[in-house]
Amino acid sequence: xxxxxxxxxxxxxxxxxxxxxxxxxxxxxxxxxxxxxxxxxxxxxxxxxxxxxxxxxxxxxxxxxxxxxxxxxxxxxxxxxxxxxxxxxxxxxxxxxxxxxxxxxxxxxxxxxxxxxxxxxxxxxxxxxxxxxxxxxxxxxxxxxxxxxxxxxxxxxxxxxxxxxxxxxxxxxxxxxxxxxxxxxxxxxxxxxxxxxxxxxxxxxxxxxxxxxxxxxxxxxxxxxxxxxxxxxxxxxxxxxxxxxxxxxxxxxxxxxxxxxxxxxxxxxxxxxxxxxxxxxxxxxxxxxxxxxxxxxxxxxxxxxxxxxxxxxxxxxxxxxxxxxxxxxxxxxxxxxxxxxxxxxxxxxxxxxxxxx
Amino acid sequence: xxxxxxxxxxxxxxxxxxxxxxxxxxxxxxxxxxxxxxxxxxxxxxxxxxxxxxxxxxxxxxxxxxxxxxxxxxxxxxxxxxxxxxxxxxxxxxxxxxxxxxxxxxxxxxxxxxxxxxxxxxxxxxxxxxxxxxxxxxxxxxxxxxxxxxxxxxxxxxxxxxxxxxxxxxxxxxxxxxxxxxxxxxxxxxxxxxxxxxxxxxxxxxxxxxxxxxxxxxxxxxxxxxxxxxxxxxxxxxxxxxxxxxxxxxxxxx
Numbered sequence: 001x002x003x004x005x006x007x008x009x010x011x012x013x014x015x016x017x018x019x020x021x022x023x024x025x026x027x028x029x030x031x032x033x034x035x036x037x038x039x040x041x042x043x044x045x046x047x048x049x050x051x052x053x054x055x056x057x058x059x060x061x062x063x064x065x066x067x068x069x070x071x072x073x074x075x076x077x078x079x080x081x082x083x084x085x086x087x088x089x090x091x092x093x094x095x096x097x098x099x100x101x102x103x104x105x106x107x108x109x110x111x112x113x114x115x116x117x118x119x120x121x122x123x124x125x126x127x128x129x130x131x132x133x134x135x136x137x138x139x140x141x142x143x144x145x146x147x148x149x150x151x152x153x154x155x156x157x158x159x160x161x162x163x164x165x166x167x168x169x170x171x172x173x174x175x176x177x178x179x180x181x182x183x184x185x186x187x188x189x190x191x192x193x194x195x196x197x198x199x200x201x202x203x204x205x206x207x208x209x210x211x212x213x214x215x216x217x218x219x220x221x222x223x224x225x226x227x228x229x230x231x232x233x234x235x236x237x238x239x240x241x242x243x244x245x246x247x248x249x250x251x252x253x254x255x256x257x258x259x260x261x262x263x264x265x266x267x268x269x270x271x272x273x274x275x276x277x278x279x280x281x282x283x284x285x286x287x288x289x290x291x292x293x294x295x296x297x298x299x300x301x302x303x304x305x306x307x308x309x310x311x312x313x314x315x316x317x318x319x320x321x322x323x324x325x326x327x328x329x330x331x332x333x334x335x336x337x338x339x340x341x342x343x344x345x346x347x348x349x350x351x352x353x354x355x356x357x
Numbered sequence: 358x359x360x361x362x363x364x365x366x367x368x369x370x371x372x373x374x375x376x377x378x379x380x381x382x383x384x385x386x387x388x389x390x391x392x393x394x395x396x397x398x399x400x401x402x403x404x405x406x407x408x409x410x411x412x413x414x415x416x417x418x419x420x421x422x423x424x425x426x427x428x429x430x431x432x433x434x435x436x437x438x439x440x441x442x443x444x445x446x447x448x449x450x451x452x453x454x455x456x457x458x459x460x461x462x463x464x465x466x467x468x469x470x471x472x473x474x475x476x477x478x479x480x481x482x483x484x485x486x487x488x489x490x491x492x493x494x495x496x497x498x499x500x501x502x503x504x505x506x507x508x509x510x511x512x513x514x515x516x517x518x519x520x521x522x523x524x525x526x527x528x529x530x531x532x533x534x535x536x537x538x539x540x541x542x543x544x545x546x547x548x549x550x551x552x553x554x555x556x557x558x559x560x561x562x563x564x565x566x567x568x569x570x571x572x573x574x575x576x577x578x579x580x581x582x583x584x585x586x587x588x589x590x591x592x593x594x595x596x597x598x599x600x601x602x603x604x605x606x607x608x609x610x611x
Contacts, residue, residue: 024502
């Protein structure tokens with residue numbers, strides 16, 4: 001008893017469903033093709049004729065920011081929770097990888113996994129506290145966490161404060177890598193994380209995240225365990241940002257409280273998520289690019305970079321609250337919706353004629 | 358056998374007594390109505406039954422198992438789904454996604470899901486098939502990929518029912534399922550409720566203001582007023598009850 005669908009009505013796909021399903025599969029293939037093309041471009045980028053050595057470092061930074069913003073977007077975009085403290089997880093990732101490298105000789109790839117795992121572990125513990133707070137209180141709580149982490153790294157001796165921890169050159173499988181090698185590690189990490197986020201948001205778990213974001217009551221009455229799923233989202237988000245943090249430290253072979261001791265990273269990551277558009281898979285790609293490139297163009301005028309970020313943030317919130325990615329996606333979505341409507345219309349006509357004859 | 362029962366439940370909001378020693382019993386496999394004038398405490402009682410609302414005194418039982426300390430998401434694991442009076446849908450999401458969230462308790466292992474492992478993908482495909490079948494039954498299949506915010510009020514009510522059905526529940530609490538629906542939509546909904554009840558043995562507890570609908574579909578009716586039990590009986594008994602008539606129409610003054 002209770003098995004409504006299977007015993008009451010066998011699944012009998014109508015013509016409409018077949019047409020729409022085929023069209024949707026086609027859209028998905030297009031998305032995949034675009035994503036693969038994008039990553040192929042990232043892979044061949046170092047071989048392009050105009051590329052100079054310093055670009056590898058800058059490109060790696062962009063990729064790292066994109067990943068960190070992906071972590072934030074899991075929370076702000078897909079689960080509907082505001083975080084102003086993800087710089088803390090970035091720092092945890094960086095210091096975990098740095099300390100392991102210094103004291104145990106761990107290399108880049110295990111280091112970045114360790115950074116992610118440590119961030120996820122701390123994220124899970126914090127989640128159990130923060131997720132009992134609602135809305136703005138959670139934002140303030142996470143902000144407090146970022147300050148707290150900053151002062152820990154500033155003052156606890158093992159983190160070596162503002163002197164910082166200097167690290168040996170990076171190696172992968174025992175081979176020393178240059179800036180381009182490091183860039184490839186970053187791109188690999190980005191590809192894997194993007195694939196994971198894609199899988200996550202389309203799964204039953206991602207559906208539960210979105211349900212909690214859109215209506216807590218309906219989600220809970222449908223059986224979503226609010227605290228469990230939010231803690232899961234918080235941990236995943238921290239993991240991804242932690243991986244980015246590990247790479248962010250290792251790329252310059254140096255971590256110090258000068259860099260990770262204040263909350264600017266937290267603000268940057270939130271800006272990246274919001275400007276790019278955090279409820280879309282490719283939103284963080286725009287946001288990460290923006291946040292990584294602004295200081296690059298305004299190296300001399302550091303304060304101006306802050307002003308520009310603020311102005312752009314406000315402009316996006318007013319003009320395109322769903323982010324730049326949503327504005328870019330809009331015409332494509334409208335076009336696809338038209339195709340779907342057309343498929344639906346013609347399928348229904350065929351069906352009606354079939355029923356009449 | 359009793360499917361769902363509450364015993365002397367009292368709920369207070371500050372000084373207001375929303376539910377005052379309410380007793381209610383829903384037998385297995387029946388369609389039970391819960392009626393009463395506005396503000397009688399019907400929705401509060403629903404929230405008690407699916408554990409959104411704490412209560413000061415009293416107990417609730419699911420199949421004679423005490424569920425006083427259960428959380429809302431645990432009630433659906435027992436087999437209880439519900440709909441909401443003022444609609445609680447994910448309005449930006451498609452009809453299909455809205456129905457699928459109802460099947461949340463059937464998604465299986467969360468980690469297999471997150472990584473889209475083969476087993477999870479097969480399970481997901483089966484859930485989609487079932488959701489499509491439910492949509493078919495409720496004549497929603499033309500709207501599957503449409504965001505719910507584009508649907509008419511009556512269709513949205515159906516999406517809520519579809520979401521509840523997707524959980525493969527044993528009992529469904531319907532909070533005003535035909536409010537705002539025209540006669541034809543109401544008749545269709547009555548047919549669906551009857552169909553699910555007769556053929557699948559799903560128990561229903563229905564709050565509704567549309568008396569003709571309640572009288573037609575319910576096996577037994579509870580009437581509450583000012584948060585307290587007023588009367589209960591078969592539709593014919595309730596219709597003839599002097600207290601009920603007084604509660605709805607007011608006392609005749611001399």
